[in-house]
Amino acid sequence: MKIVIDLQGAQSLGSRNRGIGRYSLSLIKAILENHSKEHDITILLSALFKESIEDIKKQLQEIVPNIDIKIWHGLSNISYLQNSYSTNKKYTEQIREDFIKTLSPDIVLNTSLIEGYIDDSTISISKNLPYLTATILYDLIPYIHHEHYLADKEVKEWYHQRIQNLKNSDLLLSISESSREEAIEHLKINPQNIVNISSACENFFQKVDISIEDEANIKNKFNIKQPFILYTGGIDFRKNIDNLIIAYSKLPQNIKLSYQLAIVCSIQEEQKQSLYSLAQKNGVDKSQLIFTNYVSDSELLYFYNLCDLFVFPSWHEGFGLPILEAMFCNKAVIGSNVTSIPEVIGDERALFDPFKIESIRDKIEELLTNKELKNQLIQHNKSYSKKFTWQKSAQLAIDAMQNLYNKRPSIKKDKSKKPSLAYLSPLPPQKSGISDYSHELLFELRNHYDIDLITQGEDIKLDFTCSIKNIEFFKQNYSSYDRVLYHIGNSQFHKHMFLLLKEYSGVVVLHDFYLSNIVAHIELTHYKLNFLNLSLYNSHGYKALAHRYKTEDLYDMLWDYPTNLDIIQQANGIIMHSHKPKELLKKYYNIENLKNLKVIPLLRKAPIKKDKKAIKALLNLPQDSFLVCSFGTLGETKLNHQSIKAFINSSLVNDKNTYLIFVGESTDKVYKDSLKELSAKFKNKIIFTGWIDYPTYQNYLRVTDVALQLRTLWRGETSAAALDCMNYKIPTIVNANGSMSELDKDSVLMIEDEFKIEELISSLELLKDATLRDKISTNAQKILRTKHNPKECATLYHEAIEEFYTNTQTLQESIKTLSKISNTPDEDTLLNTSVALSYNYPLAPSLKQIFVDISTLVQVDAKSGIQRVVKNILEHLLYNPPSGYKVEPVYALGGRYSYARKFTLSFIGADENILLDEPIQPQKNDIFLALDLAPLQINSTSDYLSFLKMLGVEVKFVLYDLLPITSPLFFNDEDIKHFKLWLEELLKADAVLSISKNVASQLEDYIYHNKDIKNISLKIDSFSLGADFKINTYLPKKEQEEFLTTIKNSTTFIMVGTLEPRKAHAQTLEAFEVLWSQNIDVNLLIVGRAGWLVEELLQKIKNHQQLNKKLFFVENADDDYLTQLYKNSSALIASSYAEGFGLPLIEAAQHSLPIIARDIAIFREVAASNAHYFKDSNDALHLAKSIEIWLELHSKNIHPKSQNINYLSSKESAKEFVDLLIN
């Protein structure tokens, strides 16, 4: 049984924190725990309460980790209080019902129906739904006591509307026998359609040992000085608190003075004062009456355990949960003898008449004075309360639903009328292979449908009558057709269908998997501008666009791209003629097990027998000829040249009666000429027919003795010609290429896909044996007569089309239904509906998107280390998208994200105007990658990131460093504040990819030491940055050349990086001043832009007496010049106090430049023992000494060598990153 459970009962603002919400969740958890394996269960949550989703998901995933949760979207602001039963509300009800239909449930369980007055809860039960419905009934208290609860007209209207929906439910599950009986009595519900599933209590409520200290604390807090009588359960007129207080006041004085009365629940001040007045009026001192107001669950537990008696005087309950909670705490419980209370208490001795004060008083007195009775009741409660378990309620619910399901009436299809079908296909006399195929199919399909042939006005020649309509008619009357069928192939006969299908969806017969040629044709002939670009982008992403703009031969380039994903997505269902194209779906889109795909054999009509002799005469062929034929358009992929080679190298060529005939035209003149050249010596034995009409084609089939149907570079098509040969009982040689490999091995002579010529020759020789020929051809014909016969195939078409339409709720159907809702919806309603529907009907199948946030890069390329990494990874992703993924660079805009198409097109060298930037359309299983460091933008999109997570998008961050946290001294307050906000966002993500193990470890430490951080499921990984060794053909300018010579000719130490306090330029300069003062001949070359907090340092450098003598400062070195500077230096000084990675170390290693580095963890991680380290201190003297030591080591050539550092290339680093990203 497939069960969909609507959990709005646990989501709604009205119920989520109350009994209904707790009941809903507890029951469903019990159902999952006990029944998730036998039944297919889906949980349905409303996106209109997105803040509730994460918590509910977590709770349910603890029970069933891979639980199926579906989230539906509707219009907001639809509470009855705000807008009554507005158009938006009606739309949302319909949207919800249609969404449920997409899940094809057997039964829908609604956890709460009386919702939606103050919030956006939407649960409707229309008549004639294609699924059964079960609804939990809590109580009918407002219905029965309407004069009190439904005095307001609006509330009454709303409530009665809810009750009407309740009555439409196929099954009601009441939470008590009392509620069940009320529904039967007041709503006239059929007793067979309502089942009592009872209720239960959380395990939390139990007898506990309370320490003296805790007892004292709670008593002090609430001013409890004596033993007390407890009530809990809310203040409402039916709760009967007034009578309880009066009954208490009438207790004997000694009892009254010995026991306080504690009312433990939320209470408003005026209610409290009113009850105090009542108590005082009845002689009860204020001190005897305790009002606690709201208490936590743990405090409530203490109250239960500490009380002497629990009293529940309510005169109407749906169940009465506090009674059960008190029973679970092993307390004596007394309650009213009305509605559900007796069934929960289960002992008459504990009941009183709530309408008679004396009755309440007497029962309290009895329990407080009669210890024996009290103990008996306590013993009774211990065992009786065990009847109430969630497991039992879940079982009762499932059993009731199962019974309902078993008794469901079968759906009788009205077979008296054939459904109408709009049929779009090339048809005779159009010169398309599909024309004749369609003609034969239509003949049989007419038995199943009333068909309108939709044409573009061309002449159609059929052997039978069929209604013909034009495209305009089709568009106008689309909604009146029951079914639509498109035949789509890679030729211009189908071009109009590409545009029609988008708006007028239908089932598609995909004759060719690769559609790039026709798609290109549509654009290049201006039938639809930019069509190829859009199709390439939608199916294959930026890689394909980059390829297009870089290629010289467009059609050669298109060979690699099927460009058919739009068609597959827009179709209601896909029909193919073999299973082989599924491999292409996997190859190009990583799609497996496409649900709406059917394989139907290519139909072949049994040929009419004709006299072979007469036909040979007609074709001017010798009567005693033995004909070896190859059918179909000539081309390299048909391996016609191999056929010729095999033939001329076989013994058949020597037989004067044997001929090789190529039946079909060639559109490739060059190839055709090469075939003629190859067969030049055997002109009389090898014949090329050229183009022939269909009857002539059939005649050749009739007279062929052996067929040769070879193929390579299969493009998803089914070989109709091979099937024709089999159909005409011709023994056929095929190679196991593409769909031909699926042919029955006894019905053809199959050779290897990539066969050797000897194999082909040998096959030809084998088929000289007439017995073998007969055996193979008989088998072939048998298969064609059964599996491929038109009647059988038409039946399969009918079954497939019906399945596609019946089992699937489509977007178009939903739109159709919505349009029937009365009133003209305003634009706002339509816009919001569009948004909701786009999420409820995600494009499927689809490539998963990787949204790469490049918000900063889009605005400016600061050429910083981080942006170098961003560009490297982005480039790798764009040109090497992981299988099944589409890489989409995005940027933050207006609190959301937009596709950064313009930027990306420019980045890959394509025309930046072919695609527009627009808001992203995320779906479940997409990935959002915060690749760029964008603290300001990410805070404005915080809500949207939560929305993405709710949709099921995985959010992942790249962490470059934690420097503003670990080394705050190097940053200003504003930067630290923004970074902390950014980090808060990062900590909510699903995963973090750090650029080094060191940074990953710092993040783990940070989380460990921050108890406020709640996201313990955050995955933290690290990858290694890389760098590329570029062969530098850069030609320096003259002044640069001189400079390079200067530094090369002396010992020059280079520092690379933005000038900022963290990089310790000041300390390094001081160290060199020490060296210069000692007349040590060394240079210091500082390369980098001026950053922040370095004004003093900059002044010092610019005014330094050694500037341009021993001290050099290069501010704006591009990558090429930087490479030259590395090459001509003697060593790198990496003196940063803290780093995320330290890319200059890798860059130095690429140039075999020795490294002198501060001894910090990250440098050790990158360089290991392949660098010379100095102590991490502020002491310039120490650094100077360390440099001196290095000079000494260097002079003896025993200094650490950086060329031993292991590092990845940019490509390897990006690959490592991507593997982590998707795994």
Added chain:
Amino acid sequence: MKNFLTWFKGNTIAWITFAPQSRPRRVAKSLIFSLITISLKNNSIKETLLVVLNHFPKIKHRLKQMKYTNYENIPLKLHSISSRQRDIFEMLKNTNIKSKKS
């Protein structure tokens, strides 16, 4: 008679106080919803309100619970939705027009 009096008393109190289900409470809620709607559509009003509300975190939290549950809270325009959403919008519009005509 007693029950009637109890009911009358309760309802009278409810009518003039902000007890649950009382008319003043419902009217007040409706007003608050409307105020929330207006302020969310106007950035300057929203920002001013937030400055005030930041001093009253409990009230702010309560109002947050009452606000739209639509994740965007920003009125939609045709140019601010994705192309797929625009396609659906056009289909909705066209289907509505055809439906009204027929």
